[in-house]
Amino acid sequence: MTVLLTTLNAKYIHTNLAIRLLYALNEDHPGLDWKEFTIKENQDEVAAYCSTYQVVAFSCYIWNITQTLEVARKIKALNPAAKILLGGPEVSYDWQDVIALPEVDFIITGEGETPFRSFLQSYPQVSEVPNIVSKNGGEVVYFPQSEIFDLKAYEDIMPYRNDAPESLANKVLYIETSRGCPYKCEFCLASLDNKVRYLPNASIKSTLLFMMQNGRVIKFLDRTFNIKRDFTIDIFKFILQHHRPENVFQFEITADILHPDIMQFIEDHVPPGLFRFEIGIQTVNQKANLEVSRKQNFDKTKSIIQRLENKVEMHLDLIVGLPFDTWEDNKYSFETVFQLFPPELQLGFLKFLKGTPMLYKHAQHGYVFDPLPPYQIIESKYLSRAELHRIELLEHALEIYWNKKGLFTP
Numbered sequence: 215m216t217v218l219l220t221t222l223n224a225k226y227i228h229t230n231l232a233i234r235l236l237y238a239l240n241e242d243h244p245g246l247d248w249k250e251f252t253i254k255e256n257q258d259e260v261a262a263y264c265s266t267y268q269v270v271a272f273s274c275y276i277w278n279i280t281q282t283l284e285v286a287r288k289i290k291a292l293n294p295a296a297k298i299l300l301g302g303p304e305v306s307y308d309w310q311d312v313i314a315l316p317e318v319d320f321i322i323t324g325e326g327e328t329p330f331r332s333f334l335q336s337y338p339q340v341s342e343v344p345n346i347v348s349k350n351g352g353e354v355v356y357f358p359q360s361e362i363f364d365l366k367a368y369e370d371i372m373p374y375r376n377d378a379p380e381s382l383a384n385k386v387l388y389i390e391t392s393r394g395c396p397y398k399c400e401f402c403l404a405s406l407d408n409k410v411r412y413l414p415n416a417s418i419k420s421t422l423l424f425m426m427q428n429g430r431v432i433k434f435l436d437r438t439f440n441i442k443r444d445f446t447i448d449i450f451k452f453i454l455q456h457h458r459p460e461n462v463f464q465f466e467i468t469a470d471i472l473h474p475d476i477m478q479f480i481e482d483h484v485p486p487g488l489f490r491f492e493i494g495i496q497t498v499n500q501k502a503n504l505e506v507s508r509k510q511n512f513d514k515t516k517s518i519i520q521r522l523e524n525k526v527e528m529h530l531d532l533i534v535g536l537p538f539d540t541w542e543d544n545k546y547s548f549e550t551v552f553q554l555f556p557p558e559l560q561l562g563f564l565k566f567l568k569g570t571p572m573l574y575k576h577a578q579h580g581y582v583f584d585p586l587p588p589y590q591i592i593e594s595k596y597l598s599r600a601e602l603h604r605i606e607l608l609e610h611a612l613e614i615y616w617n618k619k620g621l622f623t624p
Contacts, residue, residue, distance in 0.1 A: 215337055216245040218264055221273035222253045222281050231388045231435065232273045232302065234373035236330050241376070243334050248376070253281045261288035265296055269337070271330070274302035276567065276588050286317040299333070301326045303403055304587070307569030313347050313354055321347040323356075325393075327363045362409070365393065369414045372421050379428040387429040391418045391449065395437035397468070399496075400506040400571035401533065401564060404437045412445070419452055426456050432463050439465040443473040450476075454483060464490040464529075470514040477518065480525050489526045493519065496533040498547045505537040506572065512550075519554055528556040534605050535564030535591040537579045541601045548608070558617050561609040563602070564591045 219233040230250055237248040247267070251260045264270045270289060272282045286298045301322035305312055309321050322329045322345060329345040341348050344359035374382065392412045395404035425432050440446050453463060469491070480489070497503060498512045519528055530551055534544055552559060566573040566581070566589045576583065580595035593599045 215269065215334075216267045217243070217247070217269040217271060217334065218267040219246070219248040219271050219273075220251065220264065221275075222251050222255075222260075222278040222285070224253060224277045226252050227385050228252075229382075229385050229387055230273055231373060231390065232326065233271075234376070235368075235371070236271075236326060237376065238371045238373050239327060239367065240331055240334055246334070253278050257281070257285050257288055261285050261292055265289045265292040267296065269297045269299055271299040271301065274300050274304040276304055276565070279304045279587050283312075283315065283317065290317050301330070304568065309347060310354075313349065319349065323347065323358065325361075325363045327367070328361055362411070365411050365413045368417045371417060372424060374421065374424055374428075382425075382429045385429065386431045386433055387425045388433050388435050389418070389421055389425060390435040391439070391445075392436045392441075396441060397438070397509065398507040400508075400575075401536070401567070403567055403569055405507070405571070406569060410441060415448075418449070422449075422452065423456055426453070426458060426461055430460050430462065432461065434463070434465045437466060438468045438471075440467045440472050440476060443475055446473075446476050447479050450479060450484065453488075457488065461488070462490060463488060464492060466492045466494070469493045469518045470511040472518050477522060480522055484525055486525050487527065490529055491522070491526050492529045492531065494531040494533075495547075495551055496531065497536050497539055497543070498550050499536070499539050499543045502536040502539045502543065516554065519556075523554075523556075527558075528554070529558040529560065530554065530556040531560045531562060533562050533564055534609075535594060535597060535602070537594075538596060540596045544597070544605060559612060560617075561605070561612055563606075563609075565589045566591075 219237050221230045221233055223230060233248050233250070237246065240246055249263070264285065270286075272286070274282055282300070289296050289298065297319040298317055299320040299322065300312065300318060305321050306323045309323065312318055313321055320333070320340065322333070324345055329343060332343045333340050333346060336343055340346055341350055341355045342357060344357050344361065347354060347356045349355070374387070390413065392410055394407040394410040395402075396408060396410055398405045398408065422432070493515065495510070495512065495515060496508065503510055519530075532547055532551060539547070548561070564572070566576055566583045582592040582594070584590050584592060591602065593602065
C-alpha cells in the first residue's frame with residue numbers, strides 16, 4: 215500500500231508539524247511518503263501528484279479545508295480507486311457532513327498518532343479501528359475511544375530529520391513542548407483538552423537545537439508556554455546557550471500568570487529582540503470574559519507587558535464579537551490595548567469553530583455566522599452588521615498602517 219501524508223499550507227514559508235510527526239513515527243511502513251503543498255498552488259497539479267498513491271491523508275484546518283476538499287474531488291476524478299483520509303482539528307468534530315461527501319473515505323478524529331498507525335497496520339479492514347470514521351456501503355461506521363497518546367513515544371523522534379536542512383532557512387518552523395491547555399475559553403478548541411502533557415525533555419531539546427542550527431523563525435505551539443516556571447526557564451537557558459544571531463522565538467503566553475522569576479530571568483539574561491510573546495487579551499470587558507469562561511486580570515497583564523516591552527516584542531490579540539461586547543465595549547478594548555503601542559495588534563473576529571462550546575450556545579446570544587470556513591460572526595445581539603463592517607475597515611487600516619513595520623513609530 216502506498217500512502218501520502220500531505221497538507222495544504224497557507225503559505226510557502228509555513229511548515230506542517232503534524233505530518234512530520236506521523237511520518238517520523240511510521241517511516242518503517244513500506245510505501246509511506248510525505249509532501250507539503252500550499253493553498254495557492256495549482257490544484258490540478260497537486261491532485262495529479264497525489265493521485266499516484268493508493269491512500270492520500272490530508273491534515274485539515276480551518277484555513278485549508280475548502281481547498282483540501284476541492285483537491286480530493288480532483289484526485290478521485292483522476293484515480294477513482296484512490297482513498298482519501300482526513301485528519302486534524304477541522305474534521306475531528308461535527309464530521310457528519312464531511313464523511314457524507316463522495317470524495318471522502320475516512321476521517322481520523324482527535325489525536326492522530328494511535329489511529330493512524332492502526333490504520334496503516336489494518337488497512338483495508340479499518341472499520342473497527344477506534345477513532346476512525348469509515349463507510350460500509352451506505353452506512354457510516356465509527357467507534358470513538360477516549361485514548362490519550364503517550365508522548366513518551368517521542369523520546370527519540372526529531373520531526374525535521376527528514377527535511378533537507380537547507381530547505382528550512384527561510385521557513386517558519388513549529389515545535390510543541392506540551393499539549394493541552396489549563397483554561398476553558400469557550401471559543402477555543404484548546405479548551406477541550408485541559409490535561410497538560412509534556413513531551414520528553416531530551417526530544418524537545420534535540421529538535422530545538424536542529425531548528426536553531428538550520429532555521430530562523432521558531433514558533434512554539436504550546437497554548438500557554440509559561441505554565442511551569444522551572445520548565446520555562448530551562449528552555450530559555452537552552453535557547454540562550456545555542457541560538458544563532460538570526461534566530462527569533464515566538465511563544466504564546468498568559469501574561470497575568472507569568473512568574474516573577476521568569477520576568478527577572480528575561481530582564482537579566484535575554485537580549486532584546488530574541489523573544490516574541492503572543493498574548494491573547496481578547497477583551498477587557500470582564501462580563502464578556504466570564505461569559506466565555508475566561509479568566510484574566512488585565513491590570514496585571516498590562517503591567518507585565520510594560521515591564522518587558524523593551525526586552526520582548528509583544529504581539530497582542532483582541533477578539534471582536536464576544537458575548538456582551540457592544541460597539542462601545544469593543545471600542546474601549548481597542549483603545550485601551552492600542553495605548554500599549556504593541557509592535558503588532560491583531561484584531562480578530564469571533565469564529566464558531568466546530569467542537570467549541572461557543573458554537574453550541576450561539577443562539578442564546580443571537581449570533582448569525584458564516585456557515586462556511588472560517589465560520590466568522592456576521593451579527594449578534596450586541597453588534598449589528600453595519601457595526602461589524604466598520605470594525606472590519608478598522609482592522610484593514612490597522613494591518614496597513616500599524617502592523618506593517620516602519621510606517622509609524624509611537
